[in-house]
Amino acid sequence: MKKHTTILLSELSGLEFSKDELDEITKKLEDMETYVSDICNIKSGNEIYDFDMANIDELREDIVKDSLSQEDVLKNAAKSKNGYIQFARRK
């Protein structure tokens, strides 16, 4: 596995790594890929299960109900003001 792939994956994963960490995780991912790669050689008789929405007769009704209060939603945000989450674009 190329280190470049790990860098792209870290962008996709919203993570950043130091140079040493990158080497370490590249090796780990490579080992894991090698470990699971056996499944490519096994023949599968099945297709991916196609979730048939038409046969689901118990979907939840769309009914508007009271949900979490604005106060509850905001209480875990690092900063909030006037009912909005406050977030500086840069710092």
Next chain:
Amino acid sequence: MPNNLISLATQLQRKEISSVELTTEYLKKIKKLNKKTNAYVFTNEEVSLSQAKKADQIIAKGAPSVLTGIPMSLKDSIMTIDMPTTACSKMLAKYIPTYNSTVYTKLLNNGAVLLGKTNMDEFSMGSSCLNGFFGEASNPYDTNRVTGGSSGGSAASIAQDTCVYSLGTDAGGSIRQPASYCGIVGFKPTYGAVSRNGLIALASSFEQIGPMAKNVGDTKIIFNVIKGKDEFDQTAFEIPRTTRQNPIIGIDEDHVEKTADKDTLAVFEKAIKACSKLGYKTVKIKSKYNDIYAKLYYILAYAEIASNMGRYTGIDFGYSTKSKYIDTNDFIKKSRSEAFSNEVKTRIMFGNHMLTGENMEKFYYKALKMRNDLVEDYYLNVFSKCDFILSPTTPTAAFRKDYKHESIQESALTNIFALPANLIGLPSISIPFGVSSDNMPIGMLLTGKRNFDNALLSVAENFEKHSGYKVLN
């Protein structure tokens, strides 16, 4: 003090002891023993005693359920508004839940008393309970050994009798493996039998909330309270009542012999003998896919992990970086990188790797197909011959905390017997059945067909009578 659910419920209802007295006793015990095991990461005496007072009032009115006034613990990934819920992650260390999980609501409606939240591997990622933000948990039988994981704190809290029962979660053995290592009972119900509303998600198509207790009878009572349909979880449904007279037990001896150590094999032999004592017929079974369970888990569960962990940005909730950042993406990257452990980062990275580019077809779609092959194989080849499968829960007793698995292959073996139940959605229970040569508990695993939870629990109750296993004093 009797420590099982039924005897304590009887004492409470006869008013021989009050819930406040019982809760106070348990809180004292936690203070004394938690230093040894770190089973609990949060307690709140005020909350526990207030719930106990309410329970005493219900008992006085003469309308209790069997759980009324009984002290219990919950894994720290199950949401509770009156105690923190952090999944033992720095990311959620200051998180305040805004609603209760359905299982906690059901327990509260039955007058349960929450003693505290239990230690776990961060976001349920691990099999040792060494990977949590609040420090490692220790096995009450030998503090140099792991409790197993990820629900290791729950297992230890029961094994050292600092609660009567607990709820854990199981995506790949996370209830059953620690139950086996700590000498208690751990039950993973059929997928969908218990609502996951209010559970901090790991791998949504694999995991289930389930009871952990000192015996199968207690496990059965708790399961019957928490199970059922839920308007907040579309996958939750009411499982049918099932029984099985003269059950046939399937045994894959070759697979067990290839994988388990000498001590575990000796306990397994004892369990096979218990089948004949119980008059249960045994048959040989073999799944074609024994070698790929862990591989499918690595691909599919990690892909689900990558997706589920995407919600943690540090903006609307969770850890926010204090460092300088140049834009929103940079803020998110810094917050996530500072808050997640290496284990969590590795799983997110591998999950995304399996979902990206040509790997999507090569690995992820292929694994989805293989998961269907596995279901087909179990129902056409395995469950056509037997009703329940018997195996050890784990290939060995609890390993030492300083033990490092030499390879991915070796670490994948830890949950090799437990994984099919998560891949297929089957009910599965670990029962303490014996001890190793150095006196560490060894559990046996019984796995049944989907929806046969009640029948499985009845068979497990019969097995338990033949285990001769004594819980830790």
